[in-house]
Amino acid sequence: LSPKLELTLERDEWAPGERVRGRVLAVEGGRSRELGAQLCFCEASNGYETVAHSVPARAPLHTGDLEDGSSFPLELALPADAPPAWSGPGGRLYWEVRVRSDEFGVDTKASREITVVPPRRE
Amino acid sequence: VAGSTPKRVGRGGGQKGSFGWGNRILAVMLLAGGLGFLAWGVVDYANGSGDAASEGAQAAASIFAGVFGLFLIALGALAWLKGRPLRAGHYSVTASPSELHRGGRVDAAVRVQDPAKVGEGAEVGLVCREYYSVTKHTKNSTYRDDEDRVVFEEWHALSPAQPLIHEAFTVPADAPYSHDGTYLSYHWCVTARERRELRPDSRTEASVWVLP
Numbered sequence: 001l002s003p004k005l006e007l008t009l010e011r012d013e014w015a016p017g018e019r020v021r022g023r024v025l026a027v028e029g030g031r032s033r034e035l036g037a038q039l040c041f042c043e044a045s046n047g048y049e050t051v052a053h054s055v056p057a058r059a060p061l062h063t064g065d066l067e068d069g070s071s072f073p074l075e076l077a078l079p080a081d082a083p084p085a086w087s088g089p090g091g092r093l094y095w096e097v098r099v100r101s102d103e104f105g106v107d108t109k110a111s112r113e114i115t116v117v118p119p120r121r122e
Numbered sequence: 123v124a125g126s127t128p129k130r131v132g133r134g135g136g137q138k139g140s141f142g143w144g145n146r147i148l149a150v151m152l153l154a155g156g157l158g159f160l161a162w163g164v165v166d167y168a169n170g171s172g173d174a175a176s177e178g179a180q181a182a183a184s185i186f187a188g189v190f191g192l193f194l195i196a197l198g199a200l201a202w203l204k205g206r207p208l209r210a211g212h213y214s215v216t217a218s219p220s221e222l223h224r225g226g227r228v229d230a231a232v233r234v235q236d237p238a239k240v241g242e243g244a245e246v247g248l249v250c251r252e253y254y255s256v257t258k259h260t261k262n263s264t265y266r267d268d269e270d271r272v273v274f275e276e277w278h279a280l281s282p283a284q285p286l287i288h289e290a291f292t293v294p295a296d297a298p299y300s301h302d303g304t305y306l307s308y309h310w311c312v313t314a315r316e317r318r319e320l321r322p323d324s325r326t327e328a329s330v331w332v333l334p
Contacts, residue, residue: 048266086308088254088298089252118334
């Protein structure tokens, strides 16, 4: 049985260079080889999407099957030169936190978009 | 970058969009075909016909081949110019600084190398072009293509009497920042251009990297 994941973050707004913190809750447990997380800078244009830059967690959040109600802290380093989101007529650029349970068959995923505030300059 | 991926965020994608290989290949094929037809027409016309009865028909065929060759050459030249506008070689442009934040000012230095070639309507500008992916449809298939549009431009008239001209531009604080992506890119540059009637503008440019 595949697990059901819920991703919560301490807040939605983050500054470049900060560590994005939150938790992953296994609302329903299930078979899993590994639970991982990464920060992704994504680009989307007319139905085409890709990750332009990614920052994986230093280590897997968990290895092995997930039990009902189990919860795992996550911490990801937002790059110091992380650009803020941008939305133009042809597409948009944005950051999101993605978690993935590596399973036999289709992986279970959860994601949450975050707001990166523009860098402060003197 | 404080992460495991060494490259800087938003740099090093594959999308350039400034010169599609399709246009380049099409232009070369049309130019080669056009030159072939033109050469055939000229050689055929020069050799003439030994038979007086068919001389008129052969001359007509030669002229048709020559005209058709010129038509293909013109199409090839248009395909080439569509992908790559003429370079205004009598100008050189430099941007200082070449990397700046939004809200910052960039100085465009335009050096007029050959004042005799300078035409009317010369301008220097700061331009941001957005490259984005779209799905296109043919009768039997769909495919991805890149299109582009100008999302910011500001132009100042050039006074070509001076050999070195400095023009300052401000990158708006709410403008897009530079991004080299796969499906979406924003390229900034300072450009000197000459507007020309019924022909593509000639231009020369220098890239600028705009940080958030």
